[in-house]
Amino acid sequence: MVPLAGYLGLGLFMFTMGVVGVMIRRNPIVIFMCIELMLNSVNLTFVAFARYGSVTHHGSGIQSAMAGQMIVIFVMAVAAAEVAVGLGIIMAIFRLRKSIDIDDMSLLRG
Amino acid sequence: MVWDAIRRFFSYEFWSYEGLQNHGVWGAIARVVIVVLPILMLVPGLIWWERRLLSWMQDRIGPNRVGPFGLLQTIADGVKLFLKEDITPTAVDKLIYFTAPALALFPAFALGGTLPWGPNKYLTPIADVNIGILYVLAVSSLGVYGIVLAGYASNNKYSLMGGLRSSAQLISYELAMGMALAGAVLASGSLTMTGMVHFQEGPWLGMVKGVQNWLILTPYGFVAALIFAICAIAETNRAPFDLPEAENELIAGYHTEYSSMKFAVFFMGEYAAMFVFSGIFTAVFCGGYHALPIDWTFAGLPIVDTANSVAAGFIFLGKVAFFFSCFIWLRATLPRLRYDQLMSLGWRSLLPLAVANFMLVGVWIVAADVYKSEMAGLVAYLIGFAVMFGVYLLVKRASADRFEGMENRGVVMNTGVEPVSLLGEV
Amino acid sequence: MPPTDELAKLTLFGALAGVAALSAVGVVAFGNAVRSALCLIANFFCLAFLYFTLNAELLGITQVIVYTGAIMVLFLFVIMLLNFGSPQFLKEPPDYLRKGIGILFGVVLFGLISSQVLMPLAKVKATTAPDDYGAPQQIGLSLFTTYVWPFEVASILLLIGIVGSIMLAKRKI
Numbered sequence: 001m002v003p004l005a006g007y008l009g010l011g012l013f014m015f016t017m018g019v020v021g022v023m024i025r026r027n028p029i030v031i032f033m034c035i036e037l038m039l040n041s042v043n044l045t046f047v048a049f050a051r052y053g054s055v056t057h058h059g060s061g062i063q064s065a066m067a068g069q070m071i072v073i074f075v076m077a078v079a080a081a082e083v084a085v086g087l088g089i090i091m092a093i094f095r096l097r098k099s100i101d102i103d104d105m106s107l108l109r110g
Numbered sequence: 111m112v113w114d115a116i117r118r119f120f121s122y123e124f125w126s127y128e129g130l131q132n133h134g135v136w137g138a139i140a141r142v143v144i145v146v147l148p149i150l151m152l153v154p155g156l157i158w159w160e161r162r163l164l165s166w167m168q169d170r171i172g173p174n175r176v177g178p179f180g181l182l183q184t185i186a187d188g189v190k191l192f193l194k195e196d197i198t199p200t201a202v203d204k205l206i207y208f209t210a211p212a213l214a215l216f217p218a219f220a221l222g223g224t225l226p227w228g229p230n231k232y233l234t235p236i237a238d239v240n241i242g243i244l245y246v247l248a249v250s251s252l253g254v255y256g257i258v259l260a261g262y263a264s265n266n267k268y269s270l271m272g273g274l275r276s277s278a279q280l281i282s283y284e285l286a287m288g289m290a291l292a293g294a295v296l297a298s299g300s301l302t303m304t305g306m307v308h309f310q311e312g313p314w315l316g317m318v319k320g321v322q323n324w325l326i327l328t329p330y331g332f333v334a335a336l337i338f339a340i341c342a343i344a345e346t347n348r349a350p351f352d353l354p355e356a357e358n359e360l361i362a363g364y365h366t367e368y369s370s371m372k373f374a375v376f377f378m379g380e381y382a383a384m385f386v387f388s389g390i391f392t393a394v395f396c397g398g399y400h401a402l403p404i405d406w407t408f409a410g411l412p413i414v415d416t417a418n419s420v421a422a423g424f425i426f427l428g429k430v431a432f433f434f435s436c437f438i439w440l441r442a443t444l445p446r447l448r449y450d451q452l453m454s455l456g457w458r459s460l461l462p463l464a465v466a467n468f469m470l471v472g473v474w475i476v477a478a479d480v481y482k483s484e485m486a487g488l489v490a491y492l493i494g495f496a497v498m499f500g501v502y503l504l505v506k507r508a509s510a511d512r513f514e515g516m517e518n519r520g521v522v523m524n525t526g527v528e529p530v531s532l533l534g535e536v
Numbered sequence: 537m538p539p540t541d542e543l544a545k546l547t548l549f550g551a552l553a554g555v556a557a558l559s560a561v562g563v564v565a566f567g568n569a570v571r572s573a574l575c576l577i578a579n580f581f582c583l584a585f586l587y588f589t590l591n592a593e594l595l596g597i598t599q600v601i602v603y604t605g606a607i608m609v610l611f612l613f614v615i616m617l618l619n620f621g622s623p624q625f626l627k628e629p630p631d632y633l634r635k636g637i638g639i640l641f642g643v644v645l646f647g648l649i650s651s652q653v654l655m656p657l658a659k660v661k662a663t664t665a666p667d668d669y670g671a672p673q674q675i676g677l678s679l680f681t682t683y684v685w686p687f688e689v690a691s692i693l694l695l696i697g698i699v700g701s702i703m704l705a706k707r708k709i
Binding site: 017021025033040053070072074077081084088094 | 542545556557560561563572579580583586589590591592594598607614617631634635639641649650654658660661663670674678679686690693700701
Binding site: 203205206240241244245247248249251252254255258259261262270273274277278280281284301 | 568574594597598612613617
């Protein structure tokens with residue numbers, strides 16, 4: 001069997017790349033994509049724990065397996081809503097200011 | 111442990127017939143061949159059929175020179191496309207430019223595995239798993255990438271417009287398609303293709319024995335089938351939804367910059383997708399491999415059932431060919447939609463209808479369960495439909511003044527000039 | 537389980553994880569936003585197959601439908617729309633100090649978490665969940681019984697998202 005650490009390591013790597021991307025990129029769309037990358041790395045971790053499960057869990061294996069999968073579904077729902085609103089905001093900013101550099105968006109009142 | 115495994119991998123036993131059988135490799139290869147080869151081989155025939163049928167409908171002759179009835183015309187065209195100069199414009203994004211045709215071809219072939227060709231399990235090749243319909247939705251949603259990326263990579267405003275239109279169109283119509291399929295899934299209680307075909311063998315509406323319960327013959331299934339058919343045409347970018355490649359507005363849209371074999375790959379992908387969507391429509395709504403919606407065993411003629419299962423693959427192919435011809439028929443009949451009409455149809459007609467239908471299937475099932483009779487379900491469905499339609503009319507009347515401005519938006523040419531009828535006064 | 541099967545599983549995981557990791561690097565490293573988006577699509581696609589290797593079939597297929605089929609198409613759509621309007625706004629000036637600090641922070645973060653989390657869990661190899669735990673029936677049952685309240689809340693959240701995006705997109709209400 002593939003060890004649990006393989007999945008967790010991949011998840012950690014993706015999460016780190018997401019963090020680095022948010023720090024070094026200035027294009028808000030790419031930053032947004034890096035946030036999606038982080039969300040997905042966490043999803044992968046959840047599914048891996050759901051399958052390998054109950055290391056520190058008190059209930060039965062199937063319960064923790066279900067909990068792991070449910071949270072992934074909710075994260076996907078939240079991500080979908082977030083993308084719909086976030087891209088709408090980016091488009092609105094672009095319409096207003098004709099620029100989408102993240103460092104130009106430091107004012108509270110446009 | 112790892113070295114042992116590697117040694118085993120290179121051993122004779124692993125690659126011998128028995129070893130491969132144990133690993134399912136032969137089976138997998140055979141299934142892939144069963145899936146991909148027919149679709150690949152059918153594509154030239156489909157193109158020939160479209161050209162002949164279209165020319166017949168338009169009172170022309172069509173290709174009739176190469177081979178009997180012009181059957182080899184497509185082969186000749188293919189050879190021509192192979193031998194043509196392959197032009198790559200200088201300003202294209204090369205990596206994406208070359209990936210896009212492959213991506214356009216992929217979904218159609220990946221979907222080919224879901225078609226149930228017959229009751230035998232070897233005839234339902236790949237995706238007879240418990241997520242069959244979801245697999246259809248997932249893979250068909252990937253179809254947009256080939257077109258969008260081709261439009262982007264071409265570095266051409268018209269191509270980019272085609273790609274943008276295509277992505278908006280596919281996102282819009284995918285939702286309605288998903289909801290229509292969800293209604294069918296809810297009614298049949300199965301996510302597998304074979305399960306849905308099996309459900310359609312049952313008594314009609316759960317009441318009338320002797321007639322098969324093809325979904326297109328039931329009220330909810332008819333609505334869902336209508337929505338699915340429209341969405342399938344939009345997903346395959348066929349007329350009247352072929353805005354991404356509208357030749358008179360966008361100079362053929364996303365594949366303007368593609369020449370020779372790369373263009374042919376887009377072409378093949380489109381025809382394979384049409385074939386596969388016809389197949390899914392047949393399997394989900396039209397009884398799959400059954401020739402007629404009649405339960406022959408109940409009618410006292412089980413021999414016909416046996417004959418049907420022997421000829422299952424050919425019956426399925428015949429039905430698919432019929433629905434494929436309907437695609438062509440629509441192309442010959444309907445003019446292209448305007449962009450705002452397309453969006454309006456998808457979001458304000460098809461999606462609400464699909465959601466309403468989905469909810470009403472649930473109402474049917476609950477009513478049938480509570481009153482222990484399918485008739486109650488039918489009555490509840492019809493009442494529910496009437497109520498929803500009434501609500502729709504009320505909402506439409508209440509918001510009539512707000513929608514008025516939206517309906518009239520569009521290009522008004524030649525303002526102030528009376529349209530002149532070419533036929534004179536009628 | 538025969539060793540060849542084990543090797544096949546390890547190879548499959550290695551290939552998928554490798555492509556996923558490389559494409560994760562690509563998302564950050566490519567200067568072109570469309571290429572970043574393509575890398576992210578590849579990454580999400582690999583993740584779907586990794587979910588399949590974990591026997592979570594429904595989640596894998598949902599991943600393809602939601603992320604690859606809908607969210608990333610939206611991203612591409614917006615990038616291309618901005619590109620169509622004014623391509624120069626998607627260019628980023630190079631900033632080496634920022635890059636250096638970011639990469640250093642990433643290395644530290646990776647080292648810290650891996651030493652604290654991965655090391656203690658390195659020995660976990662046996663799966664505990666039953667093989668069909670990712671089947672649609674199981675998930676549906678769980679979603680509509682134990683997790684019905686979060687489910688409803690998620691649906692309200694999505695509704696708010698729809699309304700919000702429409703309000704943002706309309707110029708005149």
